[in-house]
Amino acid sequence: AQSVTQLGSHVSVSEGALVLLRCNYSSSVPPYLFWYVQYPNQGLQLLLKYTSAATLVKGINGFEAEFKKSETSFHLTKPSAHMSDAAEYFCAVGYQAGTALIFGKGTTLSVSS
């Protein structure tokens, strides 16, 4: 069965440090890939989407993600963490036309001062 794996349910960084949140998918065919962010007591918001136009995708709030086919990965990064980045982040994968998105279990990002 198709799946998506987010490595690390909880990531802690210091303010100003690099943020790296990992996402791996299970398919030899490049899928559709998304990152969402969820702030406390809110719904999910789209951060960025991979459309196959470019392997490096820039999203909102300074986040970006790189599609690596050889590693079946779509990791999310931000060069310098801010306190306001503390949230839960979800990777989502769409494998075939006419099918539902599959969401990862989420990674909670904590940012300390």
Add this chain to the structure above:
Amino acid sequence: NAGVTQTPKFQVLKTGQSMTLQCAQDMNHNSMYWYRQDPGMGLRLIYYSASEGTTDKGEVPNGYNVSRLNKREFSLRLESAAPSQTSVYFCASSELWDSNQPQHFGDGTRLSIL
């Protein structure tokens, strides 16, 4: 610019009670979804409506029913609530039913069943 609106935001039920969660979107989207979110489980799809007039089961449909009332509204009903249905429920919508479509989410309904 409301997007996806869910009501109520919070609800406490007793085991065996019934309840309908309401969802409406104002983006003229064709497809709508109901998810539940539980700690450590991510989002799991309960039901979806690919277009007005159609509904289909998702990953965890047992104990739930849905109605696509019109293009804007998609409701989720718990006929006889059970403690295992304590969760945060999210409604989402997308322009089309396809896995390349980003979904837009409401702020959720926090449901506790005692």
